Amino acid sequence: MNKVSERLVNGIVKENPTFVLALGMCPTLAVTTSAINGLGMGLTTTVVLTLSNLIISLLRKVIPNRVRIPAFIVIVASFVTMVQLLLQAYLPSLNSALGVYIPLIVVNCIILGRAESYAYHNPPIPSFFDGIGMGLGFSIALTLIGMLRELLGAGELFGARVMPASFVPINIFIMAPGAFFVVAALTAVMNVVKEKMAAKGKDVSKFGNGCGSECASCDLACGSRKADFVPAEAEKGGRE
Amino acid sequence: MSEQVYHVSSNPHIRSKVTTSSIMLLVLIALLPATGFGLWNFGFRALAVVLVCIGSAVATESIFCIIVKKKQTVKDLSAVVTGLLLALNLPVTIPLWMAALGSIFAILVVKLLFGGLGQNFMNPALGGRCFMLISFPTAMTAFSTDAYTGATPLAVMKNGGSVNVMDMIIGRTSGTIGETSVIAIVIGACILLICGVIDLKIPASYILSFACFVLLFGGHGFDPAFLAAHLAGGGLMLGAFFMATDYVTSPITPMGKIVFGIFLGIMTGIFRIFGPGSEGVSYAIIIGNLLVPLIEKVTVPTPFGFTKKKTAKGGKQA
Numbered sequence: 001m002n003k004v005s006e007r008l009v010n011g012i013v014k015e016n017p018t019f020v021l022a023l024g025m026c027p028t029l030a031v032t033t034s035a036i037n038g039l040g041m042g043l044t045t046t047v048v049l050t051l052s053n054l055i056i057s058l059l060r061k062v063i064p065n066r067v068r069i070p071a072f073i074v075i076v077a078s079f080v081t082m083v084q085l086l087l088q089a090y091l092p093s094l095n096s097a098l099g100v101y102i103p104l105i106v107v108n109c110i111i112l113g114r115a116e117s118y119a120y121h122n123p124p125i126p127s128f129f130d131g132i133g134m135g136l137g138f139s140i141a142l143t144l145i146g147m148l149r150e151l152l153g154a155g156e157l158f159g160a161r162v163m164p165a166s167f168v169p170i171n172i173f174i175m176a177p178g179a180f181f182v183v184a185a186l187t188a189v190m191n192v193v194k195e196k197m198a199a200k201g202k203d204v205s206k207f208g209n210g211c212g213s214e215c216a217s218c219d220l221a222c223g224s225r226k227a228d229f230v231p232a233e234a235e236k237g238g239r240e
Numbered sequence: 241m242s243e244q245v246y247h248v249s250s251n252p253h254i255r256s257k258v259t260t261s262s263i264m265l266l267v268l269i270a271l272l273p274a275t276g277f278g279l280w281n282f283g284f285r286a287l288a289v290v291l292v293c294i295g296s297a298v299a300t301e302s303i304f305c306i307i308v309k310k311k312q313t314v315k316d317l318s319a320v321v322t323g324l325l326l327a328l329n330l331p332v333t334i335p336l337w338m339a340a341l342g343s344i345f346a347i348l349v350v351k352l353l354f355g356g357l358g359q360n361f362m363n364p365a366l367g368g369r370c371f372m373l374i375s376f377p378t379a380m381t382a383f384s385t386d387a388y389t390g391a392t393p394l395a396v397m398k399n400g401g402s403v404n405v406m407d408m409i410i411g412r413t414s415g416t417i418g419e420t421s422v423i424a425i426v427i428g429a430c431i432l433l434i435c436g437v438i439d440l441k442i443p444a445s446y447i448l449s450f451a452c453f454v455l456l457f458g459g460h461g462f463d464p465a466f467l468a469a470h471l472a473g474g475g476l477m478l479g480a481f482f483m484a485t486d487y488v489t490s491p492i493t494p495m496g497k498i499v500f501g502i503f504l505g506i507m508t509g510i511f512r513i514f515g516p517g518s519e520g521v522s523y524a525i526i527i528g529n530l531l532v533p534l535i536e537k538v539t540v541p542t543p544f545g546f547t548k549k550k551t552a553k554g555g556k557q558a
Binding site: 168170171172173175177181 | 335338341349371374375376377379
């Protein structure tokens with residue numbers, strides 16, 4: 001059970017795909033014009049990520065090393081197709097809002113990154129929860145970004161007007177430059193919080209060291225790696 | 241005991257009296273005619289906009305320096321210049337909180353977050369203005385005041401109307417606070433040129449290449465009135481003399497300055513004549529700013545005593 005919670009914390013906080021690993025920036029910047037779009041994109045990715053992690057982990061002994069990337073893509077693409085058909089059937093408005101970014105989940109580097117660096121080398125249960133953790137981290141990040149952009153750029157939250165009528169929306173925040181501003185600001189806040197915690201002598205091992213690289217593929221003794229995290233098992237192929 | 245005490249110090253032994261703050265002070269003095277004309281033209285509210293912009297720019301820089309525990313840099317007056325330039329680029333009807341927000345953005349995001357004066361890759365005042373143009377398109381193009389109602393001369397021309405060039409040169413038109421009077425801007429520019437603060441290369445190549453572009457592609461043939469109106473209208477003069485020449489964001493090589501000016505002229509022409517809007521100086525200059533490192537790289541002059549390398553692998557030739 002320890003492994004499960006460790007994976008969840010790892011995905012949501014320590015190696016948050018958006019704010020720490022800076023992966024999957026294309027959907028992060030493109031679809032977060034509103035909170036609901038960010039949440040929708042995040043949850044869609046979570047579903048695909050979790051299921052593909054599970055299947056890849058189950059098939060990790062079967063998939064030959066040399067053709068692993070095409071094999072991953074086939075698995076991921078199957079799930080993306082299923083999810084898209086479901087969205088078209090039950091949430092057509094979200095589907096049209098997210099547009100081309102749903103099919104593009106196939107090449108989302110969080111999903112390929114987790115398949116390559118975690119699921120391919122680890123048993124199904126931890127891989128499943130790794131997918132959930134990473135997916136939730138991504139969803140939380142996207143929803144936060146979407147909320148801030150919607151609030152400043154349109155004066156609304158989840159489509160409901162929250163700012164007073166006299167508030168003039170700062171349009172730039174729902175346009176492309178605003179995405180960069182908000183992502184940069186939130187990443188900076190995250191780093192400050194981590195530094196403050198480290199300064200107070202709290203257990204920062206849970207929160208990474210802010211070096212930006214992935215702890216799983218790092219041999220440095222920075223102390224942020226858990227004792228039960230065996231590098232040999234976790235990291236054979238490495239991220240190439 | 242007539243032993244002489246020698247002070248041994250490392251070079252440089254001759255120091256110039258020119259400092260950042262003395263240059264910025266000269267720029268402020270040079271901007272006074274344009275500011276004064278703006279105040280006379282648009283009335284008391286223009287003063288409020290100018291004061292809010294300068295005040296929030298200075299306050300932002302000062303508070304930022306305190307928060308990040310850096311040496312206080314307000315005294316170099318660059319924040320005052322940025323605030324004033326931004327104010328001169330705003331319409332007089334702009335809500336004051338928008339002016340303050342633009343000013344804070346210019347100083348905080350465009351200048352300080354990239355390392356402060358000397359490290360910013362883009363002219364802060366223009367960055368702030370473009371932020372506001374994108375954010376508040378309606379308020380930024382509302383040029384109706386008590387003194388003048390209706391569109392700016394360039395917008396009138398865009399829609400096929402005719403304008404009075406003499407009024408544009410004196411400045412009795414609608415527009416942003418500081419851009420209307422060509423005479424006032426040129427007086428300020430002369431102060432800067434005489435004091436050696438700016439070099440004529442950038443403004444001259446900018447204005448000339450823009451004039452050529454308008455003559456070639458303006459669709460009016462060789463029409464002096466049309467050309468004069470384009471040269472006197474909008475932010476061209478203010479931009480060419482005060483913003484394109486910003487030390488930090490313009491090339492330092494002589495050849496680079498000319499290339500930079502020509503690029504700005506062509507971009508401004510494209511934006512004004514083929515673009516949907518009637519103005520293009522701000523966007524042309526900030527796009528030009530982004531190309532400055534590249535321009536400097538390809539225009540490094542040959543030092544005295546060296547000959548130009550024939551090939552890339554020519555090596556050092558004495």
